Structures are given as structure tokens and as C-alpha cells.
């Protein structure tokens with residue numbers, strides 16, 4: 001050892017840099033945030049829950065409704081003092097607002113260092129090193145998944161998301177997704193099975209397959225042939241240790257026979273289906289470019305229920321779409337009555353720049369508010385009834401975390417309800433049979449079945 005070296009001995013342990021990510025919007029963004037964190041891991045960043053200690057703040061944004069998009073700017077406003085205190089702080093904007101507004105974000109908020117779209121975030125490390133433009137929102141030829149770390153380094157948890165399909169080609173008249181996420185692309189079977197096996201090896205027992213049109217997935221199979229979504233689910237069900245499979249979000253027009261049959265045949269496929277319908281009026285469905293009628297939706301539900309009688313259905317509704325009359329609204333209410341949903345999301349129509357419906361005349365805002373209230377009251381009644389129906393039933397529950405009260409564990413039922421159980425006998429990651437004894441506002445209480 002040289003003299004020189006021994007003199008300059010103080011060990012330089014470079015502390016890991018801290019990354020804070022805030023995620024808005026759908027599950028696909030939750031998944032993307034995890035993948036971005038993994039990509040940044042290679043640059044020496046570790047996640048922090050505390051924004052104040054972050055070296056980089058990444059806001060993964062949603063553009064679906066005006067309110068969602070505006071949140072970005074109020075958050076950035078709140079970040080200004082932090083950046084003033086800490087000039088080295090990097091601020092990045094990812095996700096669907098990044099895609100939709102690009103450079104405009106930096107113009108409005110110069111504190112932003114990086115803007116990256118949902119299909120380009122694999123290049124975040126390069127952007128950070130100054131080896132790529134600091135605004136990247138084109139839809140690249142390459143597939144981001146080929147350029148992300150292959151091994152999933154997600155936090156240990158028994159349930160995980162897995163994106164199998166990106167983008168959307170449906171162009172519903174109100175929706176920004178085809179513009180923010182780009183064209184529909186299905187990931188190949190091999191990649192999906194590989195990622196699923198990797199997750200299971202890390203202790204994951206439940207996987208939710210994600211896509212904006214997930215049931216429209218069709219990909220190159222391991223045999224070189226084109227597979228449909230039902231076949232993919234069957235292949236996943238053969239993975240040892242993968243106990244539960246879910247998927248979201250689906251389009252009614254892509255509920256193929258082989259998928260309905262999978263609901264009948266594959267025990268790992270949970271009896272739960274989120275199938276957005278948006279409206280019960282044929283006139284409005286047509287104006288929305290949904291390409292099916294209310295009766296076609298109802299027939300489809302009948303076929304699904306025939307295949308899996310105990311399935312729970314959930315949906316999305318938009319209230320106050322341009323041109324919606326009292327009769328249209330009544331038609332939607334009737335469809336809800338007829339189906340009986342376990343729960344549903346409902347939104348007041350929000351005009352989005354760049355979509356076909358944006359130019360159309362809006363209906364009276366107060367009328368839309370009143371309709372939304374009426375519709376939500378009905379959906380709440382249905383949700384209560386569905387939860388009440390669970391009392392006395394014994395369901396599988398996958399335990400995910402301890403409850404706030406010591407001695408309590410919280411898990412998810414087959415139907416995705418949060419279930420509280422007072423027990424010292426289960427651990428995180430256990431899948432146990434639980435008898436439901438009580439229904440609360442948004443959860444159930446149960447006891448371990450003997």
C-alpha cells in the first residue's frame with residue numbers, strides 16, 4: 001500500500017440518494033411507479049416516504065378528469081419552498097399529464113427538471129445523467145419493458161400488479177387515455193409468465209393483471225401462435241404458488257368466450273369482475289362511442305353469471321355526458337337496478353381538451369350534480385346489500401397487514417373487501433378461510449373458520 005493512500009484513508013461511504021414518489025390515477029400508474037423506482041435503484045436511489053428528505057421528487061400524474069390534472073400544479077406550488085431550500089432537489093413529472101402537457105409543465109413551473117411520459121420512463125436514469133432530453137414524451141418504437149430492470153425488486157407483499165397491456169385503441173368520446181398512453185400494445189406471453197414467476201418467487205400469491213383494456217390482450221404465445229386473454233389466465237394458473245388471479249380494467253366488447261369460460265373453470269381466477277358500462281342509455285352509449293347497447297351489456301352479464309354464479313360485478317359510470325336527458329339518466333338507473341353491483345365508481349363528466357366530446361355543449365352542472373347524487377345513493381345501497389350478503393359466508397382472505405388495533409390483521413376477501421380479523425394465528429401472506437360476521441361502511445369483520 002502506498003504511503004499516499006494510507007494518509008487519505010477516510011472511507012467515503014456515499015449515502016444512498018432518496019427518491020419520493022407520489023402516485024395519482026389508476027393501478028397502471030401504481031405499477032409504473034414501482035418500475036420507475038426499480039429503474040432509479042440502479043442510479044443509487046432508494047425510496048423514502050418523507051418528501052422533506054428527498055433528493056428527488058417524482059409526481060406520477062393522471063389526466064383523466066380536470067381535477068386530477070390540476071392536482072399536479074397545486075403539488076408543484078407546494079414544492080417551491082422545498083426547492084428554494086434545497087437547490088439540488090430534482091423534481092420530475094411522469095405519467096399522463098406529463099404526456100398530455102409536456103413542455104407546458106416546465107413553462108408553467110420552472111422548478112420542474114424532468115418531464116417523462118408513460119412509455120418513456122425507462123430512460124429516466126439517462127435523463128437524470130443528462131444523456132437524454134429532459135422532456136421525453138414521444139411514443140418510442142422500442143418497448144420500455146425491454147429496457148427496465150428485469151428482476152422485480154418490489155417491496156415484499158403478498159399481492160402485486162402486473163401490466164400486461166398498454167394503451168387503448170377504443171377512443172371513447174370522453175377519454176384521454178388513447179392520447180396519453182398511446183396505441184394498444186400487448187406484452188408477449190413469455191415476458192408476462194416470467195415476471196409472474198419472479199413475483200411468486202418473491203412471495204407474491206395474488207397477481208392483478210393490468211391494462212386499460214386488459215381483456216383485449218392478445219399476444220404471441222410460447223408456441224408462436226396468437227393467444228387470447230383467457231388462455232393467458234389458464235397459463236398463469238399453472239404457476240405453483242400463485243393462488244389468486246385478478247384483472248382490471250375490462251371493456252364489455254372484449255369479453256371473449258374463452259375468458260368467460262376461464263371464470264367457470266379456473267379456481268384461481270377470483271369471482272370478481274370490474275366491467276365499466278358508463279351509461280344505461282343507448283343514445284348516450286352511442287354518443288360516447290362505446291359500441292354496444294344497454295341490452296347487449298345485460299346479456300353479457302347473464303352469460304358471465306351463468307358461467308360463475310357467485311361473481312361480484314363492479315362498474316364505472318359517467319353522469320352528465322353532453323346531451324344526457326332525464327330519460328337517459330333514468331335508463332342508467334334502471335340498468336343499475338337490473339344488474340345489482342357490488343360497488344361502482346361514478347364520476348361527473350369532465351370535458352377533456354383534445355377529445356371528441358370536448359367540443360360538445362355541456363349540460364347544466366347542477367342537474368348533473370343532482371343526478372350524480374341520486375346514482376351514488378343507489379350504488380351505495382347496492383354496496384351495503386352486497387356486503388350484508390357476505391355475513392355468514394366463509395371466504396378466502398389473503399392477509400396483507402396488521403390492523404391499527406393490536407392483535408388485529410387485515411386482508412382482502414375473494415371479492416376484494418377489506419376484512420378485519422382479531423387473531424394472533426395468521427401472518428402477512430397467509431391465505432385463510434374466514435367466516436364473515438359483520439359489515440361496516442367499507443369493510444367486513446370476520447373470524448378464522450375452524
Ligand code: SAH
Pocket residue numbers: 064065174175176177212213249250251276278316317318347348349350351352
Ligand atoms: N379503460 C377503462 C377506463 C379507464 S378511465 C374502461 O374502458 O372502462 C376510468 C374511468 O374514468 C372510466 O371508466 C370513466 O368512468 C371515467 N372517465 C374517463 N374519462 C372521463 C371524463 N372525461 N369525465 C369523467 N369521467 C371520466
Ligand code: SF4
Pocket residue numbers: 168169170171172175176177178212213251
Ligand atoms: Fe378510455 Fe374508452 Fe379506452 Fe377505457 S376503453 S381507456 S374509457 S377510450
Ligand code: F3S
Pocket residue numbers: 024025026027028029061062063064095096176177180181212
Ligand atoms: Fe389517469 Fe393515465 Fe390512468 S389518465 S386513469 S393515470 S391511464
